[in-house]
Amino acid sequence: MKLSLATRIFLGYAVVLVTFGAVSLFSVAELHRNQQEIRLVSQGYLQLSQDAAALESFHTSQGKDTERLLDEESVETRRALIRLARLYIPPLISQRLATTRDKAREILTYAPAGEQHFVREVETRFGELEAQYAAHGRLAEAVFTALAVDSPDRGQVAASTTELRQVEAAIGRELRALRAILDSRIRERVDRAEERERRTGLAIITLSLLAIIVGLGATLLSARTLRPVRTLIEGVSRIGRGDYTAQLGVQGEDEVAVLAREFDAMARSLQARESQLKAQAEALARAEQLAAVGRISAQVAHEVRNPLSSIGLNVEMLGDALARATFRTEGESREARELLAAVTREVDRLTDVTEQYLRMARPPNPTLVSEDVTEVLGGVLDFSRQELERAGVEVVRDFAPDTPRVLADEGQLRQVFLNLVRNSREAMPTGGRLTVSTRGMEKEVEITVQDTGRGMTEAVRARLFEPFFSTKEGGTGLGLSVSQQILQSHGGTLACQSQSGQGTSFVLRLPRA
Numbered sequence: 001m002k003l004s005l006a007t008r009i010f011l012g013y014a015v016v017l018v019t020f021g022a023v024s025l026f027s028v029a030e031l032h033r034n035q036q037e038i039r040l041v042s043q044g045y046l047q048l049s050q051d052a053a054a055l056e057s058f059h060t061s062q063g064k065d066t067e068r069l070l071d072e073e074s075v076e077t078r079r080a081l082i083r084l085a086r087l088y089i090p091p092l093i094s095q096r097l098a099t100t101r102d103k104a105r106e107i108l109t110y111a112p113a114g115e116q117h118f119v120r121e122v123e124t125r126f127g128e129l130e131a132q133y134a135a136h137g138r139l140a141e142a143v144f145t146a147l148a149v150d151s152p153d154r155g156q157v158a159a160s161t162t163e164l165r166q167v168e169a170a171i172g173r174e175l176r177a178l179r180a181i182l183d184s185r186i187r188e189r190v191d192r193a194e195e196r197e198r199r200t201g202l203a204i205i206t207l208s209l210l211a212i213i214v215g216l217g218a219t220l221l222s223a224r225t226l227r228p229v230r231t232l233i234e235g236v237s238r239i240g241r242g243d244y245t246a247q248l249g250v251q252g253e254d255e256v257a258v259l260a261r262e263f264d265a266m267a268r269s270l271q272a273r274e275s276q277l278k279a280q281a282e283a284l285a286r287a288e289q290l291a292a293v294g295r296i297s298a299q300v301a302h303e304v305r306n307p308l309s310s311i312g313l314n315v316e317m318l319g320d321a322l323a324r325a326t327f328r329t330e331g332e333s334r335e336a337r338e339l340l341a342a343v344t345r346e347v348d349r350l351t352d353v354t355e356q357y358l359r360m361a362r363p364p365n366p367t368l369v370s371e372d373v374t375e376v377l378g379g380v381l382d383f384s385r386q387e388l389e390r391a392g393v394e395v396v397r398d399f400a401p402d403t404p405r406v407l408a409d410e411g412q413l414r415q416v417f418l419n420l421v422r423n424s425r426e427a428m429p430t431g432g433r434l435t436v437s438t439r440g441m442e443k444e445v446e447i448t449v450q451d452t453g454r455g456m457t458e459a460v461r462a463r464l465f466e467p468f469f470s471t472k473e474g475g476t477g478l479g480l481s482v483s484q485q486i487l488q489s490h491g492g493t494l495a496c497q498s499q500s501g502q503g504t505s506f507v508l509r510l511p512r513a
Contacts, residue, residue, distance in 0.1 A: 012218035019211040030200040037193045044107040049182040051100040056175040082144045097130050139164040366409035370513035373406045374399045380417040392431025403438045406445050406510040416483040420449045427453030450505040456498045
């Protein structure tokens with residue numbers, strides 16, 4: 001059913017009023033519950049606890065008076081203390097117990113249903129205390145009678161006193177227990193009230209925020225409903241300035257809303273086409289750049305390789321001649337050999353660089369046959385064992401026993417594995433652990449080469465497979481790029497997962513044979 005603009009605005013503000021009304025009713029209800037809880041604790045349990053404390057204080061004073069009476073030698077003084085004890089203590093305790101039981105009955109009139117049982121239990125225990133105090137009065141009277149004579153019978157006094165003290169101890173324990181359960185109940189109710197207050201506060205804040213959000217939403221909806229034409233004009237202006245991200249988002253079923261949705265669809269289509277054209281242009285420019293660099297690199301490498309071969313051959317001949325030559329001192333001989341060795345190392349390094357450039361520029365087509373990837377990995381790790389041990393790297397081989405065979409060129413695969421192992425070793429200059437694992441998948445075999453080295457930042461990882469990008473001093477930046485080309489020519493993938501300071505994992509996937 002289509003609604004008019006006025007009806008939609010009215011319904012929006014009606015929702016706001018209902019939301020704020022619900023928040024207000026909830027707040028009043030929770031406030032009333034908190035007031036009941038406060039009354040139960042302050043006017044109920046707290047006064048019962050105070051009465052129990054007063055009874056305990058009276059009881060303790062009564063015990064001390066009895067002890068004083070037993071220790072008193074003067075007959076007149078004992079008789080005076082006995083008269084005071086008969087006159088003061090029993091009425092006071094009886095009045096306090098009666099007041100306490102009345103207070104417990106009063107609490108029953110407003111206590112929640114969940115507290116009725118506890119209040120009745122407290123009332124019962126105070127009633128039991130009255131019975132215990134009646135027995136205590138009879139025993140105390142027996143002691144007073146025995147002590148009131150001029151020459152009391154010590155045996156009779158001792159027997160009566162022992163029984164009196166037992167009753168006093170039982171009453172003291174009961175009073176302490178009553179105080180403990182009342183204090184515990186007070187703490188429990190206070191904690192529960194605080195928790196309820198905290199939850200209520202959070203609920204009120206949440207509902208208030210929701211009401212505010214609903215109000216803002218109604219306001220925005222009204223503004224959007226009344227001004228769709230202005231929104232449409234602004235969107236058209238943005239499209240005219242070349243901003244294809246403009247999305248009006250006008251809801252409804254009227255003509256302006258339908259026009260706005262068609263406009264959004266047109267803007268998304270233009271944006272997608274612009275992004276596609278931009279990506280294609282960037283890919284084309286990068287491909288042309290890499291092609292030009294590859295051609296130049298191949299030409300330079302080809303021109304350098306032949307002179308390097310001649311230099312290497314001449315250096316070998318010079319080394320043979322040097323071995324037969326004589327020098328005036330051993331120092332001159334050693335210096336000459338070291339210089340010749342340095343030249344040989346540089347020639348070998350340049351030869352390796354030219355080979356990498358040529359492989360990147362003209363990667364050979366792989367000869368794909370069925371290979372045991374665990375055997376190739378084991379051969380690479382055995383070949384690199386001494387190099388890894390000197391670097392303090394511990395190797396963990398976690399090859400799945402049922403690893404399927406892969407379709408690959410063994411030579412190129414060995415080149416990839418050797419490059420990854422050396423990169424891991426260089427990432428752990430102070431030693432670490434290198435874990436090489438395999439596992440079979442439905443259509444592929446996954447190989448993981450994981451180290452505990454320095455790791456890399458996200459910016460470095462994003463450029464890791466770019467040609468000529470390297471973080472190593474003197475590196476060509478071609479090793480990983482060539483490795484990725486080899487994996488792609490095999491129909492596989494090479495990915496990297498790394499975090500700075502937490503090591504690096506290279507994940508290779510090759511098709512199953």
